[in-house]
Amino acid sequence: xxxxxxxxxxxxxxxxxxxxxxxxxxxxxxxxxxxxxxxxxxxxxxxxxxxxxxxxxxxxxxxxxxxxxxxxxxxxxxxxxxxxxxxxxxxxxxxxxxxxxxxxxxxxxxxxxxxxxxxxxxxxxxxxxxxxxxxxxxxxxxxxxxxxxxxxxxxxxxxxxxxxxxxxxxxxxxxxxxxxxxxxxxxxxxxxxxxxxxxxxxxxxxxxxxxxxxxxxxxxxxxxxxxxxxxxxxxxxxxxxxxxxxxxxxxxx
Numbered sequence: 001x002x003x004x005x006x007x008x009x010x011x012x013x014x015x016x017x018x019x020x021x022x023x024x025x026x027x028x029x030x031x032x033x034x035x036x037x038x039x040x041x042x043x044x045x046x047x048x049x050x051x052x053x054x055x056x057x058x059x060x061x062x063x064x065x066x067x068x069x070x071x072x073x074x075x076x077x078x079x080x081x082x083x084x085x086x087x088x089x090x091x092x093x094x095x096x097x098x099x100x101x102x103x104x105x106x107x108x109x110x111x112x113x114x115x116x117x118x119x120x121x122x123x124x125x126x127x128x129x130x131x132x133x134x135x136x137x138x139x140x141x142x143x144x145x146x147x148x149x150x151x152x153x154x155x156x157x158x159x160x161x162x163x164x165x166x167x168x169x170x171x172x173x174x175x176x177x178x179x180x181x182x183x184x185x186x187x188x189x190x191x192x193x194x195x196x197x198x199x200x201x202x203x204x205x206x207x208x209x210x211x212x213x214x215x216x217x218x219x220x221x222x223x224x225x226x227x228x229x230x231x232x233x234x235x236x237x238x239x240x241x242x243x244x245x246x247x248x249x250x251x252x253x
Contacts, residue, residue, distance in 0.1 A: 024136035025144045025249045027078040030071050031132050032148030032245070034091065034125035036238070037068045039155035041102060042111075042118045043234070046162035049108055052227045065102065068095065075128070081135060087128040094124040111166050115159075122152070143194075144248040146187050150207075150241040153184045154214075158234035161218065165227060181215060191244070200247045207240040 041064045047057035072092060079085045098117040101110065133145045160177045188208055195201040214233040220226055 024132075025141045027075070028129060028132050028136060028141045028144045029148055029245055029249050030074050030078075031125065031129040032145055033151070034068060034071055034075075035122055035129065035149065036152040036155050037064045037071075038098070038118045038121040038125060039152055039159050040064045040238075041068075041098070042115050043155050043159035043162055045102060045106070045114060046111060046159065046166055047227075047231055049106060049111070050162060050165055050227060052162070052231050057231075061102070065099065068099075078132065083131050084128070084135065087124070087131045091121070091124040091128050094120040108166060111163060112168050115163060115168070143191070144245060147191060147241065147245040147248050150184060150187060151238055151245060153180050153187075154234055154237040154241055156180050157184070157214070157218070158230055161230050162227070177218075181218075184211065196251060197247070200244065200251075203240065203244050203247060207237065207244060210236050210240055 041061060044057045044061035044064060048054055048061060072088075072095070075088055075091075079088050094117075098114070098121050101114050101117055104110075129145055129148075133141050136142075157177065157180045160173055160180070164173060188204065188211060192201070192204045192208065195204055210233070214230075214237055217226060217229050217233050
């Protein structure tokens with residue numbers, strides 16, 4: 001009887017740990033998505049002002065705003081430590097001015113200011129994601145974070161392209177574009193080498209092909225007609241990166 005009791009206790013502890021890992025990975029995913037949304041908001045705003053898929057870009061902007069607010073509410077439920085609570089408060093504080101700017105009158109000269117506020121949100125979201133990852137008991141959360149960051153990088157690359165198309169030009173932007181491409185390629189290579197399941201390996205292979213295509217388009221930068229191709233290519237990379245992130249999240253369940 002004692003042996004059976006010990007068996008049931010061990011099973012209960014194992015199931016509790018498994019459930020905790022799933023919650024950890026999900027929280028890291030949601031926090032990481034805020035990084036992507038900070039970049040997607042500016043990207044969609046730029047595309048709208050450049051008349052690139054204007055209706056779709058306006059819809060993306062509105063949906064990104066709604067999703068950011070919804071994610072903040074979801075993350076509040078995971079604020080179970082002083083470190084997470086502090087990081088989440090910092091994200092809320094950074095989000096408020098960005099939200100106000102987006103909801104104000106859309107003026108092309110405001111692009112640089114809008115991007116600066118989005119960078120504050122990105123840094124705050126990155127801090128929150130790292131705190132949640134460090135608090136996580138699931139090693140897979142580190143891969144969830146890495147894959148989730150790829151979503152942000154896809155939107156960041158297109159955002160930089162669109163900002164430059166709007167006339168926001170600087171050496172820093174050009175350098176950041178190169179940095180984003182290098183970071184994405186490095187993380188993608190690491191994930192492909194360490195893919196834990198055939199399904200993940202297959203999705204990562206698809207992501208690699210789409211990424212190569214997006215880089216080829218970026219190399220032809222300059223023609224107005226490539227704005228649409230960049231917008232669509234960035235969406236394709238984002239969708240695949242999101243699928244990869246969700247597969248990592250599911251592997252924690």
